[in-house]
Amino acid sequence: MEETKQKPAGAKPAGISRRAVLQLAAAAGVAQLVPPLMIEARGEQPVKLGMDNPLTGTYAETGKNELIGCQLAVEQINAKGGILGRQAVLLSEDSTSGDAGTSVQKARKLIDRDKVNFLLGNVNSALSVAMAEVSFQKGVLHVVPGGHTDQVTGKTCHWNVFRVCNTTRMLTNAIAKSLMQMYGKKMYFLTSDYAFGHTLQEGYDANLKEDGGVDLGVDMIPLGTTDFSSYLIKAQAANPNVIVFLMNGNDLTNALKQAVQFGLDKRFHLAGANQELETLEALPPEARLGDWVFEWYWNQPKVPHVMEFVDAIKKKTGRVPTSRTWFGFVGGWTCALAANNAKSLDPVKMAKALQGYTLPPEVGLMPNAPFYRAGQNQLIGSLYVGTAQPKGSVPDDLFHVTRIVDGKTIAGTVEESGCKMTWPT
Structure with missing residues (x-):
C-alpha cells in the first residue's frame, strides 16, 4: 500500500514563516508541531511521539480527531517547557482503518526509522493489538487512545502498553x-x-x-x-x-x-x-x-477546565471536541507526564511512573478523576x-x-x- 505522505513540491523559500512550515508538514501527513530544523539549530534533540492511526476508511473521522487532540496536547506541552526540557514533535502515519499489515509496517517505520520515543494508536481494536506486539518487542512506551477490545489491557496486556478509552x-x-x-x-x-x-x-x-x-x-x-x-x-x-x-x-x-x-x-x-x-x-x-x-462529553459546565479545552479545540477546528479528541489529548499528555514524572525517557521507568497515576484536572476533564490502574495500565474514569x-x-x-x-x-x-x-x- 502506498504511503499517504507526499512531499510538498518545490523547495522552501528562504523567508518562509514558521506557520507555513507547519502547514506544509500537515499537508504531508506529518504533524510536526516544532520543525526539527529549528530544534537542531538550537542544539536540542526533540522528543518524538509517533501516532499510527486511521486517516482513511471507516474510522477516518475518529482517527483524525484523535490526531487533533494529540496536536493540542503537544502544543500545550511545549508551551509548558516540553518533555524533560526538550521540545516535543508529533509524527503521524495513516494506518488505514482495517489493514493490520499496514498498521504494523507504519509502527515499525516510526520506531526504527523515525526513532520515536512514544507510539500512539489505534482506533481499530485489532490494529491496536497488532501494534502492541510491535511496541512490546521494541520496548517502546505505547499509548492506545481509542482501541477498546478487552485484551489490550487484558489477556495480552504488556508492561509498556497503556489505554485511554474504556474496555468493551x-x-x-x-x-x-x-x-x-x-x-x-x-x-x-x-x-x-x-x-x-x-x-x-x-x-x-x-x-x-x-x-x-x-x-x-x-x-x-x-x-x-x-x-x-x-x-x-x-x-x-x-x-x-x-x-x-x-x-x-x-x-x-x-x-x-x-x-x-x-x-x-x-x-x-x-x-x-x-x-x-x-x-x-x-x-x-x-x-x-x-x-x-x-466516554467523554464536551458539555460539562460544572467540571473544571472543560470549557478551556472546548475553546482551544474550537479555535483549531471550529467544532467542539469529541470523545476521540479527548482520547488523543490524554494520549499525548500521558507521554509527557510519564517522562516528566519519571525524570527519564527510559520506557520501564516511565511505565512504572504511570502505575496508579491520576491525571491532573486540566487533562482528566471528568467528575471522577481518571487514573491508570496499577498492574493493568487501563485508564479508569467516568x-x-x-x-x-x-x-x-x-x-x-x-x-x-x-x-x-x-x-x-x-x-x-x-x-x-x-x-x-x-x-x-
Whole structure:
C-alpha cells in the first residue's frame, strides 16, 4: 500500500514563516508541531511521539480527531517547557482503518526509522493489538487512545502498553442492565465482525446471563459494510424489545440511517454500547436516537477546565471536541507526564511512573478523576450514559446525559481482566 505522505513540491523559500512550515508538514501527513530544523539549530534533540492511526476508511473521522487532540496536547506541552526540557514533535502515519499489515509496517517505520520515543494508536481494536506486539518487542512506551477490545489491557496486556478509552466490558456493563430494565430483555444484535465487536458481544452476553436477558440472534457483520438491509430484515423478524448495534464509525452511521429508513425505530428500541459525536453529526436528525454510552462529553459546565479545552479545540477546528479528541489529548499528555514524572525517557521507568497515576484536572476533564490502574495500565474514569437527540441547546449538543457512571464500579478487578503483567528484569 502506498504511503499517504507526499512531499510538498518545490523547495522552501528562504523567508518562509514558521506557520507555513507547519502547514506544509500537515499537508504531508506529518504533524510536526516544532520543525526539527529549528530544534537542531538550537542544539536540542526533540522528543518524538509517533501516532499510527486511521486517516482513511471507516474510522477516518475518529482517527483524525484523535490526531487533533494529540496536536493540542503537544502544543500545550511545549508551551509548558516540553518533555524533560526538550521540545516535543508529533509524527503521524495513516494506518488505514482495517489493514493490520499496514498498521504494523507504519509502527515499525516510526520506531526504527523515525526513532520515536512514544507510539500512539489505534482506533481499530485489532490494529491496536497488532501494534502492541510491535511496541512490546521494541520496548517502546505505547499509548492506545481509542482501541477498546478487552485484551489490550487484558489477556495480552504488556508492561509498556497503556489505554485511554474504556474496555468493551466496561461499556456494556454501563448500559446493558438499564436497557433491560427500561425496554425489555429480548435483544437482537448487529455486531462488527472483528475484535471490537467480538468483545462487546461477549460483554453483552455476560450481562444477559446475569440479569435473565434473552439473545434472539447475532449477526456478525464485516467491517466496511454499506448495505445493512438483509441484517435489518432478520432483526425485524426476530421481534426483539431492543435491536443492539455493536459497531462504530461509518458502519454505525449507515446501519442507523437504514434502520430508520426501514421504520424499525417505530417498532423497536434502538441502542448499543459506545456512541460517538462523529456518528451523530453524520446522521440525519431523525436517526439521532437510542440509548448509548459516551466516554467523554464536551458539555460539562460544572467540571473544571472543560470549557478551556472546548475553546482551544474550537479555535483549531471550529467544532467542539469529541470523545476521540479527548482520547488523543490524554494520549499525548500521558507521554509527557510519564517522562516528566519519571525524570527519564527510559520506557520501564516511565511505565512504572504511570502505575496508579491520576491525571491532573486540566487533562482528566471528568467528575471522577481518571487514573491508570496499577498492574493493568487501563485508564479508569467516568462514563456518560444517555440518549441521542436530534438537537440540543446548541448545534453540537447531540447527546443528553442521564447519568454518569464511575468507572471503578464497573471495571471489575485486575484478576478478572486476565492481565498477568510481567516486567523486564
